Amino acid sequence: DTGVSQNPRHKITKRGQNVTFRCDPISEHNRLYWYRQTLGQGPEFLTYFQNEAQLEKSRLLSDRFSAERPKGSFSTLEIQRTEQGDSAMYLCASSSHSGGNYEQYFGPGTRLTVT
């Protein structure tokens, strides 16, 4: 297994457009997380899936954001009507929470720039 992958790595879009990002977690991990990181800050939690169920959403996740994880495998994060404030690095992480280990393994991220 090659770890968590994310596509695209970079996305430049104009304000008002919709964008969609994809995350492929480590195959045996049932937990999947999305985070957002802006310059000079640590990653901030956005949403969490256990298998296909979305069990928690941060208040950072406005109505313009939606995430899915069909069949409990890959996940997508869609941002509708993008705003300049959405410019950030979007990170996906997965974990198994087995054996007393709670580490999350991150993908390389998708850098979004809204012009």
Add this chain to the structure above:
Amino acid sequence: DQQVKQNSPSLSVQEGRISILNCDYTNSMFDYFLWYKKYPAEGPTFLISISSIKDKNEDGRFTVFLNKSAKHLSLHIVPSQPGDSAVYFCAATSAISGNTGKLIFGQGTTLQVKP
């Protein structure tokens, strides 16, 4: 409300010496702590973790110390190497069964190891 704080934005040490990165937290529900390393344009890479039932965990050159009464943890890197130069993030979570396990990150400390 910053529940996890890394008060030193940057640290510079000489190769071969010890690097000590500090982290404070405020939420008593946190019972599992992690350190991540991040290079530019990459996702965070897991380094080492510690459960609240321990006060020390060691892995090669990396040791994490936890002081629960002070709500403080530190990462020691000995000996420091130029390849250790990166941004280091402290993260915390509540691993209680039923919780999502989302990570709360500090702002990060940029470590520079000089040859």
